[in-house]
Amino acid sequence: MKFLRAFLSTLAGMPKVAVGAVAIFLFLGIFAPWLTPHDPNAQDLLQANQDMSISHWLGTDHLGRDTLSRLIAAARTSVVGMSLVLILALSVGVTIGTIAGYRRGWVEEGLMRIVDVGLAMPSLIVALAVIGIFGTGYWNMILALALAWWPGSARISRAVAVNVMNRPHIESLRVLGASPLRIYFKHLLPTTLGAVLVYATADAGAVALAIATLSFLGLGIQPPTPEWGQMLVDALPYLEASPRQVILPGLALTAVVIGFNLLGEAVALNRVPTPLSAKILRKRQLTAALWTREAA
Amino acid sequence: MPADTALLKVENLVTRFKSVERGKWVKAVDGVSIHLNPGEIVGLVGESGCGKSTLGRSIVGLEKPQSGRVLLDGVDLGTLSGRKLRETRRAIQYVFQDPYASLNDRQTIGEAITEALIIHGVSDHTEQRRRILELLDQVGLPAVLAERYPRELSGGQRQRVAIARSLAVEPRVLICDEPVSALDLSIRAQVMNLFLTLQKELGVACLFIAHDLALVRQAASRVYVMYLGKVIEGGGSLDVYARPGHPYTSALLASVPSADPRIEALREAPVLKGDVPSPTNPPSGCRFRTRCPQAMEICAVNEPATVALSSDHSAACVIAEQVHRGEVIAPKVH
Amino acid sequence: MSTSSPILTVRDLCIDLFTARSALRPVDQVSYSVAAGETLAIVGESGSGKTVLNFAPLGLMPLGVSIHVSGSIRFDDKELVGMNDEALRKLRGGSIGVIFQDPMSALNPARTIRRQIAEVAELHLSLTSTQAEARALDLLKMVRMSDPEARLRQYPHELSGGLRQRVMIAIAIAAEPKLLIADEPTTALDVTVQAQIISLLKDLQKRLNMAMVLITHDMGVVAGIASRLAVMYAGRVMEYGPVQTVLTAPRHPYTMGLIDAIPRAEDLPGSAFRGLPGMPPVLGPPIPGCAFVERCRHAVATCETTRPLLAPTADRHVLAACPIVNRSSEALHAG
Numbered sequence: 001m002k003f004l005r006a007f008l009s010t011l012a013g014m015p016k017v018a019v020g021a022v023a024i025f026l027f028l029g030i031f032a033p034w035l036t037p038h039d040p041n042a043q044d045l046l047q048a049n050q051d052m053s054i055s056h057w058l059g060t061d062h063l064g065r066d067t068l069s070r071l072i073a074a075a076r077t078s079v080v081g082m083s084l085v086l087i088l089a090l091s092v093g094v095t096i097g098t099i100a101g102y103r104r105g106w107v108e109e110g111l112m113r114i115v116d117v118g119l120a121m122p123s124l125i126v127a128l129a130v131i132g133i134f135g136t137g138y139w140n141m142i143l144a145l146a147l148a149w150w151p152g153s154a155r156i157s158r159a160v161a162v163n164v165m166n167r168p169h170i171e172s173l174r175v176l177g178a179s180p181l182r183i184y185f186k187h188l189l190p191t192t193l194g195a196v197l198v199y200a201t202a203d204a205g206a207v208a209l210a211i212a213t214l215s216f217l218g219l220g221i222q223p224p225t226p227e228w229g230q231m232l233v234d235a236l237p238y239l240e241a242s243p244r245q246v247i248l249p250g251l252a253l254t255a256v257v258i259g260f261n262l263l264g265e266a267v268a269l270n271r272v273p274t275p276l277s278a279k280i281l282r283k284r285q286l287t288a289a290l291w292t293r294e295a296a
Numbered sequence: 297m298p299a300d301t302a303l304l305k306v307e308n309l310v311t312r313f314k315s316v317e318r319g320k321w322v323k324a325v326d327g328v329s330i331h332l333n334p335g336e337i338v339g340l341v342g343e344s345g346c347g348k349s350t351l352g353r354s355i356v357g358l359e360k361p362q363s364g365r366v367l368l369d370g371v372d373l374g375t376l377s378g379r380k381l382r383e384t385r386r387a388i389q390y391v392f393q394d395p396y397a398s399l400n401d402r403q404t405i406g407e408a409i410t411e412a413l414i415i416h417g418v419s420d421h422t423e424q425r426r427r428i429l430e431l432l433d434q435v436g437l438p439a440v441l442a443e444r445y446p447r448e449l450s451g452g453q454r455q456r457v458a459i460a461r462s463l464a465v466e467p468r469v470l471i472c473d474e475p476v477s478a479l480d481l482s483i484r485a486q487v488m489n490l491f492l493t494l495q496k497e498l499g500v501a502c503l504f505i506a507h508d509l510a511l512v513r514q515a516a517s518r519v520y521v522m523y524l525g526k527v528i529e530g531g532g533s534l535d536v537y538a539r540p541g542h543p544y545t546s547a548l549l550a551s552v553p554s555a556d557p558r559i560e561a562l563r564e565a566p567v568l569k570g571d572v573p574s575p576t577n578p579p580s581g582c583r584f585r586t587r588c589p590q591a592m593e594i595c596a597v598n599e600p601a602t603v604a605l606s607s608d609h610s611a612a613c614v615i616a617e618q619v620h621r622g623e624v625i626a627p628k629v630h
Numbered sequence: 631m632s633t634s635s636p637i638l639t640v641r642d643l644c645i646d647l648f649t650a651r652s653a654l655r656p657v658d659q660v661s662y663s664v665a666a667g668e669t670l671a672i673v674g675e676s677g678s679g680k681t682v683l684n685f686a687p688l689g690l691m692p693l694g695v696s697i698h699v700s701g702s703i704r705f706d707d708k709e710l711v712g713m714n715d716e717a718l719r720k721l722r723g724g725s726i727g728v729i730f731q732d733p734m735s736a737l738n739p740a741r742t743i744r745r746q747i748a749e750v751a752e753l754h755l756s757l758t759s760t761q762a763e764a765r766a767l768d769l770l771k772m773v774r775m776s777d778p779e780a781r782l783r784q785y786p787h788e789l790s791g792g793l794r795q796r797v798m799i800a801i802a803i804a805a806e807p808k809l810l811i812a813d814e815p816t817t818a819l820d821v822t823v824q825a826q827i828i829s830l831l832k833d834l835q836k837r838l839n840m841a842m843v844l845i846t847h848d849m850g851v852v853a854g855i856a857s858r859l860a861v862m863y864a865g866r867v868m869e870y871g872p873v874q875t876v877l878t879a880p881r882h883p884y885t886m887g888l889i890d891a892i893p894r895a896e897d898l899p900g901s902a903f904r905g906l907p908g909m910p911p912v913l914g915p916p917i918p919g920c921a922f923v924e925r926c927r928h929a930v931a932t933c934e935t936t937r938p939l940l941a942p943t944a945d946r947h948v949l950a951a952c953p954i955v956n957r958s959s960e961a962l963h964a965g
Contacts, residue, residue, distance in 0.1 A: 284648035285646075547822060551824070553825070555850050566826045
């Protein structure tokens with residue numbers, strides 16, 4: 001309960017548009033099977049390339065599939081893919097980062113050089129190379145992206161872990177004679193994970209974009225699974241006839257990426273104070289006006 | 297020196313750090329030997345960068361000394377490792393300067409103390425509960441605070457919690473690193489008196505690291521003075537403060553402003569010129585010679601030997617005896 | 631006490647602070663004055679409002695906090711309360727110099743000492759950059775910097791704490807201010823360096839005939855430099871008077887407690903430390919009675935309900951906000 005309230009109060013301070021976009025994305029992604037008005041993969045060639053109507057709110061594509069349903073189902077593909085990539089990348093990254101942060105010295109040097117190599121190559125190039133070697137496929141794409149993303153989270157985790165290890169509260173545990181396992185699992189890992197998850201917000205948008213990019217190139221999600229990048233490719237030949245089929249998935253993707261980026265930025269800048277809102281200021285002034293002031 | 301009965305003994309300790317300049321090392325602690333008798337409060341004073349905190353941190357293992365020995369009850373801690381080392385060293389606890397950072401803000405006070413008890417092997421819940429109440433009482437805090445989080449407490453209360461948690465593992469030595477300098481003036485006396493009480497009632501020995509000379513004088517029976525990584529003087533507080541044997545100690549004492557404006561009105565120009573030199577390139581010979589009003593040619597050549605001034609008072613200066621007898625009056629510097 | 635008329639007069643100053651969480655009053659009806667060549671020390675613990683008192687009216691407040699200032703601050707025949715930001719900015723660093731506790735965070739790490747000092751001189755004295763840089767050298771000589779030519783080329787991180795504080799002082803006096811506000815100028819420094827800085831400040835004040843407001847918690851520093859003293863507690867002035875009198879014969883129970891708590895030469899090692907019981911109140915709305923009542927040995931029932939105002943004591947030069955210590959002086963007036 002306390003956690004939920006803290007979470008909600010943090011959200012209240014974030015840009016509303018970003019919170020809205022991300023919330024809608026996550027909601028659609030999680031509840032997609034119950035929200036789609038039609039089966040997103042049901043083809044009906046007689047209904048192909050239809051305009052907006054009562055039965056198909058956003059029309060149909062060249063195979064007569066309901067666009068709205070496909071957009072919603074694609075959100076699910078994106079949420080699931082993104083989560084898998086982040087979970088894998090963070091597990092590897094946080095483990096390596098915290099071990100490096102805890103064990104300083106040559107262990108840290110060695111691990112961080114590996115991370116440096118990973119960071120030296122652009123994420124998408126790494127992903128393309130992995131897919132080039134292992135071939136296309138859903139799991140290959142997830143693994144490729146996770147492989148591309150873990151060095152970043154390892155770097156951040158190490159920075160956070162080094163900072164946490166130098167805090168007096170960890171030092172006082174060392175003086176108390178706490179075992180390394182206790183310090184690592186009870187104090188270092190939870191604190192680091194909390195901080196790294198915050199940074200992961202900014203990464204989520206980039207991962208969503210990468211999934212769409214790979215799918216657009218035909219290297220990621222394979223048809224007929226609905227996916228925004230995939231939908232863009234499908235609709236490109238009909239760009240002039242029904243531009244809506246290109247614009248809608250494009251807009252959805254843009255909204256999600258911008259939403260996550262704004263959220264990530266807001267989280268990073270959370271510590272920077274902002275001026276009081278007019279409403280709170282008036283409330284405070286009212287409080288102060290009631291304070292008595294004795295005559296001097 | 298009566299070091300045979302010593303509870304804690306530090307011999308020739310050297311702790312160094314990598315310098316910002318490439319390939320260079322800074323010897324923050326450069327061959328320091330001190331000792332602490334059971335139940336004794338000993339002061340360690342010096343200016344920032346003299347290595348007093350590093351010395352304290354090296355004793356409890358927060359820094360890794362390069363050489364030298366730390367002995368507890370005659371047992372060289374350097375010969376132990378792993379679990380055995382952790383259990384032995386637990387008898388030496390550390391009180392940090394910043395009471396706001398020494399507690400995990402996600403743990404309640406009760407949880408923080410419980411964790412220390414668990415580490416110390418107290419696993420029974422009723423016993424844990426009993427000890428928490430006892431410890432809070434010992435440091436003068438009400439039992440209700442056990443349910444609170446550190447952010448709900450004042451600085452003085454947090455410092456008491458930090459002390460209570462150290463006491464949970466039944467230490468014999470407390471190393472207190474500027475334990476009251478982050479606290480408000482009117483609170484300091486309360487926390488200082490707590491240390492005095494703990495020493496009297498539990499027989500805990502304290503190494504009191506501070507820059508506040510007046511505080512140390514009143515709390516400690518003996519005092520060590522450090523300058524640039526070395527102990528330059530040590531002895532009974534009364535003797536060292538009244539008749540210092542090292543020109544640095546004498547200058548340090550003369551620099552402390554008095555709260556009495558009548559005394560301040562008579563104050564002449566500052567005794568010492570300039571700042572403490574960088575520990576990366578300490579001066580040759582005596583490290584204080586660059587600021588010393590009495591510096592002679594020999595001071596740049598040889599590192600001065602420690603001169604015994606009485607049974608427990610010694611200073612590392614070639615003219616220690618004259619300074620101690622008050623024959624050397626610091627010349628006025630402009 | 632002061633022969634000349636005051637350059638800074640603060641009357642019934644109240645500062646209300648509005649944050650996202652609550653409304654506070656860190657400064658509650660404070661009055662004092664400082665004349666040219668005089669030093670007023672403002673002493674108080676953390677949360678006593680001593681820093682807000684001096685910086686809020688100059689427009690120096692952290693972001694995310696709104697303030698409301700009432701009362702009057704007259705400086706050099708100008709009213710600062712209600713003055714616009716542009717005019718305040720001209721005063722800051724111009725006729726009002728400011729020294730902060732932590733010189734490292736007040737200096738720009740990416741600029742040389744020469745540039746940082748010259749910038750102030752250009753801005754407030756309308757000098758060309760060559761003139762201003764020549765002036766920077768003079769200023770470093772004035773703050774008794776060793777090897778000033780070499781220091782001009784250095785960056786703040788290359789200097790020790792004491793030298794950095796000298797640079798801060800040089801910047802503060804660059805425009806020959808009429809008032810210097812020093813916030814804990816020696817707290818971050820070692821005792822041997824502190825002695826040098828205090829002697830420097832005293833000397834500069836004499837040479838430039840500045841008024842100085844020194845914010846500190848160290849009674850030793852006060853005794854060495856200040857002529858008058860205001861003791862603050864929970865946003866209010868508890869005692870106000872000449873340093874000699876207040877430090878040697880304090881009247882207010884709080885001042886008495888503070889001075890009594892300073893370890894004395896005759897205290898034996900191992901003897902108990904003298905201090906005040908309890909804790910200072912947390913910053914919040916104004917306290918109805920006396921703010922010190924909970925920790926006061928002499929408190930009576932009325933202390934909880936009626937706020938005592940500053941009033942002359944038996945010694946007419948000393949003002950104290952305590953009805954108990956003032957009773958004797960009232961009797962004197964009546965008789």
